[in-house]
Amino acid sequence: MxxxxxxxxxxxxxxxxxxxxxxxxxxxxxxxxxxxxxxxxxxxxxxxxxxxxxxxxxxxxxxxxxxxxxxxxxxxxxxxxxxxxxxxxxxxxxxxxxxxxxxxxxxxxxxxxxxxxxxxxxxxxxxxxxxxxxxxxxxAGKQLTRSGAKPGDWLYVTGSLGDAGLGLALLQGREEASSDHREYLINRHCYPTPRLLAGQALRGVASSAIDISDGLASDLGHILKASHCGANLFLDKLPLSQALLGTVSLEAAWHYALGAGDDYELLFTVPEAQKGALDTALAHCGVKHSCVGQLRGGEGISYLNHGQTVDLNVCGYEHNWS
Ligand SMILES: [Mg+2]
CATH class of the missing domain: 3.30.1330.10 (PurM-like, N-terminal domain)
Known part of the structure; x- marks a missing residue:
């Protein structure tokens, strides 16, 4: 939402x-x-x-x-x-x-x-x-919610981000891509993969979770608000597909990953003590996962690229109420 x-x-x-x-x-x-x-x-x-x-x-x-x-x-x-x-x-x-x-x-x-x-x-x-x-x-008791994250927990995502947003831009004629990238990206927009096995494997491992429907920045914002935390987000660790990076600039790829939405990957937090359990749990269901940040006290998202603060203005997807 x-x-x-x-x-x-x-x-x-x-x-x-x-x-x-x-x-x-x-x-x-x-x-x-x-x-x-x-x-x-x-x-x-x-x-x-x-x-x-x-x-x-x-x-x-x-x-x-x-x-x-x-x-x-x-x-x-x-x-x-x-x-x-x-x-x-x-x-x-x-x-x-x-x-x-x-x-x-x-x-x-x-x-x-x-x-x-x-x-x-x-x-x-x-x-x-x-x-x-x-x-x-x-x-009962094994549910993942948005409110369980704590400062120090690591932030993860499944799969790759930004593909679906670029796929939509291709369908609307706002971007152009080579034919092989185009098919992959449009399929990522039209045929998202719900990460059910991964979600089930995260029970007892993740401290919070949400699916990425409105873009990483917006959906992370929901976890931060519900968990009363802030986050450092590592731009250089974002999982970006070859198709995305082969089609747009790195900065544009960040914006697709952070703001475009429709990826339907899982975004979740894991306490330090559960990192090993996470790798085992997700290896069993064959889902790629990437550590893209860490929660901290305070509020809001700080963007870092190779440890350097980056000033980004990310707009998430706003549902149309007209
Ligand atoms: Mg959702």
Whole structure:
């Protein structure tokens, strides 16, 4: 959620109305956590993708279907949840069989891949938008949240950053790339990979976690705010793909990594004592991870390049409310 989305939810919805005792974590993290019994938490998240806001109006229906499921599963990953169920609410301007077949095929394919069952939903007529609710389970006490980070903890990300943002810029004709880089970057935008295995492996290892939907700077800001910390971010340690570095300047690559969003990698913190356990846990699921900074007292993000302070003005993705 971007900052404006946060203030809207804080002002009108957060903490309002009856508060049940079985709500372990309500509004304000990647998922709500609901106590089912003494041993199990239910993790629940809802995300809407709107045509022209979250995806280009002419985007391949397979990509829309894939992305809609993947971004919801990514929120489950950010809590360390085991993915289980999906509901789909689909608003369509007209019933186009070819479009629907491709969209539905992609939804089902991602569900099959991750062992998730589509259990319900709704269809209505109107401007194209896709709303998905994903649910998963977590052993009680093992959840990852945004609020557990402490000064001294190390900051990590999975995968590489900035590819999806550059992929969008290529689709919009704002950048140009060689054909092999172009395909990789656009695929990273259209077909994000939810880091479910990594999220589950981080239970008991990471002190906080979030998925990177709005750019590293913005999403790190959420961890810092929830954990009452500041952070030093090491620009020279950012995992930047060959495709990104082969297409734009290093400084532009930093901006794509920090501000563009849509990467759906995990951003998490690990106490010094857990660094060895982290390498073992993530090696088992074959996910690359990079240490990109360290938490400190105070607030805000300080950017360092090879130990030298860099003055960067990074703007995260702001959801469109027009
Ligand atoms: Mg999230």
């Amino acid at each position: 971007a900052s404006r989305e946060f203030s809207l939810i804080d002002n009108y919805f957060k903490g309002k109305g009856h508060q049940r005792k079985d709500v372990v974590l309500g509004i304000g993290d990647d998922c709500a956590l609901l106590s089912v019994n003494d041993n199990t938490l239910l993790a629940v998240t809802t995300d809407t993708l709107v045509s022209g806001v979250h995806f280009l109006a002419d985007m391949d229906p397979r990509a829309i279907g894939h992305k809609a499921v993947a971004v919801n599963l990514s929120d489950l990953a950010a809590m360390g949840a085991d993915q289980a169920w999906l509901s789909l609410a689909l608003t369509l301007p007209d019933a186009n069989d070819k479009w629907l077949a491709e969209f539905a095929g992609a939804v089902i394919e991602v569900c099959d891949y991750y062992g998730v069952t589509l259990v319900g939903g709704d269809t209505t007529r109107g401007p194209l938008s896709v709303t998905i609710t994903a649910q998963g389970k977590i052993p």
